Amino acid sequence: MASIDIAAIRKNYGSIAVLHGVDLAIRDGEFVVLVGPSGCGKSTLLRMIAGLEEISAGEIQIGGQRVNDLEPKDRDIAMVFQSYALYPHMTVAGNMSYSLRLRRAAKELIAGKVSAAAATLGLENLLERRPRALSGGQRQRVAMGRAIVRAPKAFLFDEPLSNLDARLRETMRGEIKRLHQSLGATSIYVTHDQIEAMTLADRIVAMNAGLVQQVGSPLDLYDRPANLFVAGFIGSPAMNMFGGTYCAEERVFVAHANTRIPLGRAYACANGAPVTLGIRPEHVVVGGGQGIAAPVDLVEPTGFGTILHLRALGADLKAFTLERKTAQVGETTTVTLPPERLHLFDAEGARIA
Template identity: 75%
Template sequence: MASIDITDVRKAYGSTKILHGVDLTIQDGEFVVLVGPSGCGKSTLLRMIAGLEDISSGEIRIGGRVVNDLDPKDRDIAMVFQSYALYPHMTVADNMSYSLRLRKTAKEKIAAAISGAATKLSLTPLMERRPKALSGGQRQRVAMGRAIVRSPKAFLFDEPLSNLDARLREHMRGEIKKLHQDLGATSIYVTHDQIEAMTLADRIVAMNAGLVQQVGSPLDLYDRPANLFVAGFMGSPAMNMFEGTYRNANGGTVELAQGVVVPLAGPAPTADGTKVTLGIRPEHVLVGKTGLEGIQALISLVEPTGFGTILHASAFGEDVKAFSLERGVAVRGDTVSVSFPVDRIHLFDTATGSRIG
């Protein structure tokens, strides 16, 4: 096990810059998830840690040792690929023991290591099969087994669950979490799925366009997104965002379109007249009968999810999404009043995108 330090790491292919200087320290035993939309550079960063991509500038240390110029084989890390990358001409047992055989580990030790991993991942009855005779979930487990047999310094996961169907993905997510709790290994996990990021991570690194947007615990990112990107990326259904103007009067308010004024919890640390974006998560939007205090809105769409209901309401020229655990709150065409609790409002500077307060 080891810590991983990333200092001002950049990556460019010719004149195309992929990473614009990433700084990150991953503690020994920590589970860090790199999350972001495709093309944000998260996979490139992971591959640079693995040694599969050159580092244009900056420094990566694994366990205190600079690995910039080390071959992947000398970095002592294990990686689980999105495609699993199982060796098709080898049995499951041979796939799992390949790394140990390369290291000339004693036969008895290899046997013990792979039978231990097989038990942990319930692969024992499949050990003599070839990858093509396995289902997607089984292949995924073999890929995990191949990673854990040799107790590496760190585990790297490159979207390992993307090829599985929803149910299996949920199951394997739990398995990975359990495995991490068992092994306590330093892990870096790349995904574009924010649910995976939220459920697995000790810490999330949200990335966009080659830059780290925010680093923090899952709930930190959810409750206090540092900027508009993180606010919009984390959470489903996504956060409501309305552009408006900040007013200092009356203890701090935001003027939205059509003269709608939303009160804030208190004055915000920004100048009167600043263009701001008001964010509120759908589950925090209160929907009530008309006549109550709030903004008049017309329900335009009702999406039952079984677990709850997503309501789309038209108000002040915007689409306001609300999520309610209750059913039958409203039907299409209803006129309702929506309100935004002051302690649930996020405020962002529209020009810079950063959080205010």
């Protein structure tokens, strides 16, 4: 396996800039997830690493070797696509061994690698089937097996689970994570699904509009989002956000109708400055008789808990509670925002320390 170093990477399509100078160092054996909305540049960056897109500016190194001008076949990487890209006329074994047969590897070596990969992925009984006789999850396992037998320097995953249903996605997430733990392979995984990013990654790279917004462990991004984009994108349901001003003398957030929310500490922010207050739904305390009055607009039972849609501080607010029997639509409850759970962002959207 190998490290991957990305320095000042830019991508332009004519006069349209897609990536605006991306810097990223991926350690040997690390599982890194590129996450962000459609059009943020994450798949373009992955394809540039693979050699499927030209680099407009900057440099990419794989294992210390500059690969800007290398053909994809010479970069020693394996890519797993969303579309599986299996040969319909070949068996599972034929698809998995194809790259080795192109290299004229010894038959014994091919048989051994295919057998080992099939055992790892639970495909031993499917080796003689063709893709049309496989389920979506089995086809994706074959695509991963084809990558494994090559023993490349790095694995690149381009939204490999987006064609699968929700239950199968959950199963395959677990299989991919176990596979990485078993192989210790350097892996870059692209997704727009923040649940996939949180559950799979050693580190997440949050991207938006061709720029890296934050890099860190899943809990780094969840607990200390660098800006409003990361705060809103990571987490489901999304973080609640309220506009207002900061009162330095009282250490409070001044919200709609002059409601004052204690912050518990001083922030590096000018008195009276416009700010945004954030709090995650699971940190909102519902009921108890004290707090801010909040009419209930909608109740979503999830089985595990309940999501309440409320109105507070002049905006919509979501609260997640483990209680099943809680406030009903049309009622008014109360909410409390614990100071230790609050996040504060400046007028430009950056986190305030």
